[in-house]
Amino acid sequence: MKLQVAMDLLTVEDALELAGKVAEYVDILELGTPLIKAAGLSAVTAIKEAHPDKIVFADMKTMDAGELEADIAFKAGADLITVLGTADDSTIAGAVKAAKAHNKGIVVDLIGVEDKVTRAKEARALGAKFVEMHAGLDEQAKPGFDLNGLLRAGAEARVPFSVAGGVKVATIADVQKAGADVAVAGGAIYSAADPALAAKELRDAIV
Ligand SMILES: O=C([C@H](O)CO)[C@H](O)[C@H](O)COP(=O)(O)O
Numbered sequence: 145m146k147l148q149v150a151m152d153l154l155t156v157e158d159a160l161e162l163a164g165k166v167a168e169y170v171d172i173l174e175l176g177t178p179l180i181k182a183a184g185l186s187a188v189t190a191i192k193e194a195h196p197d198k199i200v201f202a203d204m205k206t207m208d209a210g211e212l213e214a215d216i217a218f219k220a221g222a223d224l225i226t227v228l229g230t231a232d233d234s235t236i237a238g239a240v241k242a243a244k245a246h247n248k249g250i251v252v253d254l255i256g257v258e259d260k261v262t263r264a265k266e267a268r269a270l271g272a273k274f275v276e277m278h279a280g281l282d283e284q285a286k287p288g289f290d291l292n293g294l295l296r297a298g299a300e301a302r303v304p305f306s307v308a309g310g311v312k313v314a315t316i317a318d319v320q321k322a323g324a325d326v327a328v329a330g331g332a333i334y335s336a337a338d339p340a341l342a343a344k345e346l347r348d349a350i351v
Contacts (some may be wrong), residue, residue: 145320145350148201148328149306149343152176156187160194163335167195169343172224174201185220192221199223205253207231210238218246218327226276229254229263231271240271249273251306255280260294264301274325275301279309291315296324316349
């Protein structure tokens, strides 16, 4: 299972600093949606130039104009980008078309999708490299939030998937047991007093 750090920061400088600290422990460097909105796609270029050996993931959360948004993100240096599972099939198909043209990949983010199992299968049939079983920061903050629902959906869908939803050292082994291909950790790393140590502990918890 790969480890992905989600850098939900607001400046390129902060993202470069964090990436510099944690890159040795992670496989995928994610430019979070807030970072891309605050700094633009030049943030993607800066991270790819600093870490050409890492998979660079642009969390675009594209909802429309799939081919266009994917194209500009791939041109900026992204290896993977997200399209929302709530988008129309034609948006996902358009993004997949751009990914094929650049020899890159589309991840369909299932944030806010009620029936994640069905949509995961549909997304895969449309050409997604994998789907993201995702509970966003707002959903995580609701009382009673439980990561296990995402893990069950991932195991049931039987397609390649990542899990994002406040993954931490205490839960990453469960993510792996559920069969995830990628564990995503944002706050558990960027909010830690020592992000490098936090990333190392997550890496060490993967067997
Ligand atoms: O995608 C995310 C969220 O929608 C804000 O952009 C997060 O990067 C994702 O949830 C992973 O972060 P944590 O949940 O803090 O691990």
